[in-house]
Amino acid sequence: MAFYVVQFLTGLASAASLFLVASGLSIIFGVTRIVNFAHGAFYMIGAYIAFTLTDRFSGAFGFWGGIVVAALAVALIGVLVEMVLLRRIYHVPELFQLLATFGLTLMVQDLVVLIWGPDDLVGRRAPGFKGAVDFFGQNIPSYDLFLIVLGPVVLGILWLLFQRTRWGVLVRAATQDRDMVAALGVNQKWLFTSVFAVGVFLAALGGALQIPRDAVHHAMDLRIIVEVFVVVVIGGLGSIVGAFVAAVLVSELNAFGILIFPKISIILVFLVMAVVLIVRPWGLFGRPEAPARRTPGLTVNPWRPLTSNERLAALAALVVAAALPLFAGNYALTVGSEIAIFVIFAVSLHFLMAVGGLASFGHAAYFGLGAYGVAFLAKMAGLPMIVCLLVGPLLGLAGAAVFGFFAVQLSGVYFAMLTLAFAQIVWSIAFQWVSVTGGDNGILGVWPSSWAASPSHFYWLALGVAALVTIALRIAVFSPFGYALRATRDSALRSEAIGINVKRMQWTAFVIAGTTAGIGGALFAYLKGSVFPDNLGISLSVDALVMVLLGGVETVSGAVIGAIVYKALNIWLVSQTDLSKLVLGAFIVLIVVVFPKGIVGMLEMLAQRRKGSSPPGSTLLAKPIGSAE
Amino acid sequence: MSVAPTLLAVEGLTKSYGGIHAVRGVSFELRAGEILALIGPNGAGKSTCFDMLNGQNRPDAGRIRLLGEDTTGKKPREVWRLGVGRTFQITATFATMTVRENVQVALISHQKHLFNLWGSAPRFDRDEAVRLLELVGMGGYADRPCGELAYGDLKRLELAVALANEPKLLLMDEPTAGMAPRERIDLMRLTARIAREKSIGVLFTEHDMDVVFEHADRIIVLNRGTLIAEGAPTEVRGNPQVQAVYLGEGLVYDARHREGAST
Numbered sequence: 001m002a003f004y005v006v007q008f009l010t011g012l013a014s015a016a017s018l019f020l021v022a023s024g025l026s027i028i029f030g031v032t033r034i035v036n037f038a039h040g041a042f043y044m045i046g047a048y049i050a051f052t053l054t055d056r057f058s059g060a061f062g063f064w065g066g067i068v069v070a071a072l073a074v075a076l077i078g079v080l081v082e083m084v085l086l087r088r089i090y091h092v093p094e095l096f097q098l099l100a101t102f103g104l105t106l107m108v109q110d111l112v113v114l115i116w117g118p119d120d121l122v123g124r125r126a127p128g129f130k131g132a133v134d135f136f137g138q139n140i141p142s143y144d145l146f147l148i149v150l151g152p153v154v155l156g157i158l159w160l161l162f163q164r165t166r167w168g169v170l171v172r173a174a175t176q177d178r179d180m181v182a183a184l185g186v187n188q189k190w191l192f193t194s195v196f197a198v199g200v201f202l203a204a205l206g207g208a209l210q211i212p213r214d215a216v217h218h219a220m221d222l223r224i225i226v227e228v229f230v231v232v233v234i235g236g237l238g239s240i241v242g243a244f245v246a247a248v249l250v251s252e253l254n255a256f257g258i259l260i261f262p263k264i265s266i267i268l269v270f271l272v273m274a275v276v277l278i279v280r281p282w283g284l285f286g287r288p289e290a291p292a293r294r295t296p297g298l299t300v301n302p303w304r305p306l307t308s309n310e311r312l313a314a315l316a317a318l319v320v321a322a323a324l325p326l327f328a329g330n331y332a333l334t335v336g337s338e339i340a341i342f343v344i345f346a347v348s349l350h351f352l353m354a355v356g357g358l359a360s361f362g363h364a365a366y367f368g369l370g371a372y373g374v375a376f377l378a379k380m381a382g383l384p385m386i387v388c389l390l391v392g393p394l395l396g397l398a399g400a401a402v403f404g405f406f407a408v409q410l411s412g413v414y415f416a417m418l419t420l421a422f423a424q425i426v427w428s429i430a431f432q433w434v435s436v437t438g439g440d441n442g443i444l445g446v447w448p449s450s451w452a453a454s455p456s457h458f459y460w461l462a463l464g465v466a467a468l469v470t471i472a473l474r475i476a477v478f479s480p481f482g483y484a485l486r487a488t489r490d491s492a493l494r495s496e497a498i499g500i501n502v503k504r505m506q507w508t509a510f511v512i513a514g515t516t517a518g519i520g521g522a523l524f525a526y527l528k529g530s531v532f533p534d535n536l537g538i539s540l541s542v543d544a545l546v547m548v549l550l551g552g553v554e555t556v557s558g559a560v561i562g563a564i565v566y567k568a569l570n571i572w573l574v575s576q577t578d579l580s581k582l583v584l585g586a587f588i589v590l591i592v593v594v595f596p597k598g599i600v601g602m603l604e605m606l607a608q609r610r611k612g613s614s615p616p617g618s619t620l621l622a623k624p625i626g627s628a629e
Numbered sequence: 630m631s632v633a634p635t636l637l638a639v640e641g642l643t644k645s646y647g648g649i650h651a652v653r654g655v656s657f658e659l660r661a662g663e664i665l666a667l668i669g670p671n672g673a674g675k676s677t678c679f680d681m682l683n684g685q686n687r688p689d690a691g692r693i694r695l696l697g698e699d700t701t702g703k704k705p706r707e708v709w710r711l712g713v714g715r716t717f718q719i720t721a722t723f724a725t726m727t728v729r730e731n732v733q734v735a736l737i738s739h740q741k742h743l744f745n746l747w748g749s750a751p752r753f754d755r756d757e758a759v760r761l762l763e764l765v766g767m768g769g770y771a772d773r774p775c776g777e778l779a780y781g782d783l784k785r786l787e788l789a790v791a792l793a794n795e796p797k798l799l800l801m802d803e804p805t806a807g808m809a810p811r812e813r814i815d816l817m818r819l820t821a822r823i824a825r826e827k828s829i830g831v832l833f834t835e836h837d838m839d840v841v842f843e844h845a846d847r848i849i850v851l852n853r854g855t856l857i858a859e860g861a862p863t864e865v866r867g868n869p870q871v872q873a874v875y876l877g878e879g880l881v882y883d884a885r886h887r888e889g890a891s892t
Contacts, residue, residue: 302727302774305751480742483750487723487734494721497683498790499709499738508744 002136011255012248013144013213016151019247020206021224022231023158023240024199030175030238031195034086035094035413037101039203040225041108046074046204047216048116051123054211060127071205078200082193088593090192094413095359099549100592102542105221106585112218114579123211143212150209154202155244162240171195175238222538226424229417230269234276236286237414245284266428273421274406281409303486303556305478318467325456333455334527335571340462341523343563344469346547348516350559351473353548355482356509357489358408361416362423363517363544365403368536369426370396370518371525375443378525385449389522396518397511399426404510408503411492423541430533442532446525462523469516470560476512477556485509517544543570546588552598561600633661636798636830637682642691644677651677653854654691661797662828664821666841669851670874675834676718678851679802682832683715684708696797714791718802720783722775728786729771732758735793761789765819781812788820799824801833805840813837817844838875842866850874 025039053066081104089097129143162168170191174181182188207220214220231250235242250269257268282288306314324336349363373395377388403422410418430437437443452458476482488495488502495502525531534540543566551562574580591598597605637659644652652674659665667675680686682693684705693701695711709715723731736754737743762768765785770778778786784804791799804820805813821844824831835841841848841862848865850858858868865871 302725302730305749476746478750480737480745480748480750480753482746483726483730483734483753484737484743486726490723490725491721493717494723494790495734496705497709497715497717497721498735499706499794500734500743501706505743 002138006135006138006140007255007259008252009140009144009148011252012151013141013147014254015247015251016147016154017206017210018224018227018231018251019151019244020154020209021203022228022235022243022247023154024202024206025228026232026235026238026240026243027158027171027202028196028199029232029413031171031178032086032090032192033094033178034090034097034101035237035417036196036199037098037225038081038104038108039101039199039228040221040223041105042074042078042200042203043207043224044112044216044218044221045077045108046070046207047123047210047220048112048121048207049073049204050208051121051211051216052116054124063124063127067205067208067211070208071201074204074207075197075201078204079193079197082196085589085593086196087189087192092592092596094416095353095545095553096549096592096596098359098361098413098416099542099545100589103585103588103592105225106539106542106581106588108585109218109221110579110582110585114582116216116218118218120215120217122215126212129212141213147209151244151247155240158240167194226421226538230273230421232283233414233417233421234273234283236280236283238287239283239285242283242285266425266432270422270425277406277409277418281414303477305474318463321463322460325459330455333459335568337455337459337462337523337527338571339564339567340459340466341520341527342543342547342567343466343560344520344523345517345544346551346559346563347470347473348513348520349544350548350551350553351476351516352509352513353545354553354555354558355477355489356485356506356513358411358506358510359416359545360407360510360513360541361420361545362403362426362538362541363419363513364536364538364540365419365423365426366396366400366514366517367521367524367540367544368430368531368533369399369514370521371531371535372430372437372443372521373518374522374525375446375531378446379443385452385526389519389526392522392525393515393518396521397515400511400514400518401507404507404514408506408510420538420541423536423538427533427536427538430536437533440533442530444530446531447529448526452526458527462527465519465523469519473512473516474556481505481508542588546584546591549588549591549596550598552601552604554597555600555604558598558600562598565599633663633828635659636661636663636696637832638692638694639682640692640694642678642681642693643689644674644681644686645689650854652681652688652851655851655854655856656691657849657856657859659798659830659832661830662825664824664831664833664844664846666845666848667832667834667851668836668838668841668848672853673851674854675851676802679800679832679834682708683713683800709794712794712797713800714794714796714798715800716784716787716791716802716804718806720780720787722783722786722790724774724776726775727771728762728767728773728775728778729755729758731775731786732761732789732793735790739794761792762786764792764823765789781808781816784808784812784816785819788816792823796829798830798832801831803834803836805835805837813840814843820844 021039021043025036028034028036050067050070053070054063057066085100085104089100126143126146129146132139132141133145162172170181170186174191178188227250231243231246234249235246249272253269253272257266261267276284325333328336345367349360352363353359370393374388374392377383377392378385403419407415407418407422431439433439447453448458452461484495484500485505488500488505492502521535524535547562547566548559549562550566551558551560570584573583577583595602635658639658640656642652642655655678667678669675677686681688684700684703684707687702691701692699695708695713698711700708700711723734726734733750733753736757737750740754742748742753759768759771762771765788767782767785767789770782775786799820801820805816808816817840820831823829845862847860848862849856850865850871852874857874858865858871
């Protein structure tokens with residue numbers, strides 16, 4: 001019995017940090033409508049700076065002072081980020097905001113390694129809370145008790161701040177209707193900046209307070225942000241009480257989940273989240289909200305199928321690509337195969353994102369499931385390559401069918417957060433279920449049959465499949481299904497009013513996209529000869545998003561160009577620098593701020609200008625066509 | 630002359646939000662080919678009524694029978710499949726698609742090709758789409774991006790979309806709101822002509838009394854959620870209760886009216 005009580009208290013203690021970070025995210029979202037992906041990064045910087053300060057200054061004052069100063073310093077960084085970056089992107093679609101703040105996260109990951117080194121850092125214990133309290137023979141660290149008290153205290157302070165101060169009243173008003181608050185003469189800029197500073201302060205404080213419990217390391221940002229996304233999805237984005245309740249719930253589920261499913265404790269959290277989403281899609285304490293902006297930028301250039309000349313040009317490009325083995329070496333062919341595979345991956349996400357309006361932040365899950373599907377079939381069942389390639393992607397299909405069913409219940413940022421959380425769950429299973437997946441060591445020795453073993457043969461195979469997939473999805477875009485899917489993206493209200501089951505259309509699109517990604521993953525497993533948890537990791541999901549964005553999310557063929565350019569650049573970059581995340585992150589931020597239409601989008605715009613017709617309003621990207629809802 | 634069949638029969642429709650009774654025990658009928666106007670001051674419950682008829686909103690009590698079938702609590706897409714077209718107070722169209730594509734989507738849905746992944750949508754029933762657009766006077770706009778249209782044209786496009794499933798009943802929530810006076814008259818004349826030709830029943834809400842009295846065969850009047858009058862335009866115009874509601878006896882309305890008159 002005592003053991004369960006201790007387990008419960010440990011859960012409560014873990015909830016404190018989670019609550020601080022989640023409430024910060026919620027406050028920022030409430031006012032600015034930005035889901036700050038970089039929140040995990042601020043949490044991590046908070047921990048690193050606190051480590052340095054508490055290490056440098058001794059004594060109780062040095063420790064507690066160090067923690068507060070660290071959080072304040074990070075809040076200051078937050079103010080800088082808000083003024084320099086976020087102010088430029090408040091008006092753009094959510095997808096771009098998520099991507100820009102994710103770009104920041106990537107940059108921070110390399111920066112902390114650059115400053116503090118790649119090793120785990122163990123901070124010192126909190127003065128006055130070094131011991132443990134005996135509870136019927138079980139030990140409870142006294143620092144845990146401190147954290148258990150801290151959570152409700154912070155909740156109380158936030159409540160007072162929002163109920164009793166002028167600033168709090170403005171924040172609550174802006175959360176309900178920020179246009180009205182602006183119309184009443186409140187200086188929006190400084191309100192947003194101060195709210196962002198408070199949110200970041202909370203995240204950094206959460207990180208700083210973790211140092212006596214956990215080692216500080218450079219992957220803690222993604223771990224916390226996924227948990228925080230789960231918390232705000234359950235609790236309801238924008239609700240502080242929701243963040244508190246959900247943080248406790250998730251922490252307790254983790255604490256007891258380990259006892260029930262020691263290997264895959266995250267399953268329990270997933271099940272609870274699934275139930276909450278079915279019963280209350282907007283979270284326990286959230287409010288249902290009509291999505292204000294469609295995720296991809298809207299275009300005024302209607303899509304059209306390729307003309308016969310353009311078809312010939314595409315065919316010619318394909319022929320040129322197919323001729324590569326005649327003059328290129330083995331390394332170039334391997335790179336070419338990888339690019340072809342990423343074209344498959346990118347067009348699959350593009351179909352979901354640009355046609356369906358559903359920006360998945362966890363698309364790699366289905367790519368990776370396809371790869372694992374092949375690995376299982378080839379290694380355990382010993383099936384021949386052709387069978388594996390045909391059947392393996394079905395694992396991607398199955399994953400997309402299950403997760404997609406829940407994901408399409410939501411839209412906009414909720415959809416993005418949920419797909420990310422699902423992908424992270426699949427990743428955890430691949431990582432933790434060592435007996436089946438090999439865990440971190442992956443599954444090795446997935447080699448192609450002899451007919452596809454040579455680099456040139458494999459290249460032709462990958463190129464052929466990529467061409468087929470691209471053509472098939474293009475046909476789907478211009479099929480009745482594709483039209484109806486675009487209709488659901490433009491106006492769900494109108495779609496339902498003309499007999500379209502919006503969620504079923506979206507679910508179908510999700511399954512199509514997931515299966516297609518699985519095909520890419522299946523080929524990838526054979527290209528590399530192995531499968532690792534990284535094949536379904538977050539960074540791969542973001543690669544896909546960047547490829548689509550780089551090509552142009554408003555275009556039909558942007559994903560192909562985006563994949564080729566991005567993958568080639570990426571392979572080159574990794575060979576040139578150790579700071580590839582820093583460069584990549586900066587690159588993403590740059591695209592979002594100055595280049596949001598992507599390569600193909602820009603080319604189309606230039607072509608349009610040359611024709612002399614009026615240039616498509618780039619303001620459409622900035623402004624919702626609000627009459628839809 | 631035989632009596633046209635009843636298209637829509639509403640009985641005791643009721644809906645409250647918290648303590649506010651938005652709609653209370655509203656009953657009426659609509660026959661094929663009839664144009665029925667639902668009028669009432671702001672907050673009378675017109676839109677709530679509408680949303681319940683089309684399935685957007687679930688009534689607390691009461692029955693809705695469409696074409697002899699009980700549709701109470703059915704979803705909008707199910708109501709649409711029975712042959713009900715709807716236009717919205719604030720237009721809802723597919724902004725990134727062309728005008729013709731907007732109509733084609735409705736045709737695709739009507740002919741149950743929603744999950745057809747191989748066919749060609751640009752060629753899907755093109756002639757019928759153009760015919761519908763010509764019917765509402767939008768034939769020349771077929772290839773224009775819908776996002777570029779003026780508001781009045783969007784309203785006409787909505788009408789074409791609403792006609793795509795050969796409806797027997799049209800529900801039009803403030804079809805002329807936000808339009809110039811000239812456009813209002815044109816749109817309502819067009820609607821009335823189509824309704825008579827095809828014997829479609831039309832239920833519409835409207836604030837512009839000129840439009841209402843010119844086109845409605847019959848008028849029902851809502852005030853504070855209850856039906857206070859029903860009849861031919863001349864009867865309703867002469868009804869003292871309706872005059873009180875519209876010209877002002879109640880304190881609230883009186884104040885608002887004076888404010889409007891002084892500006």
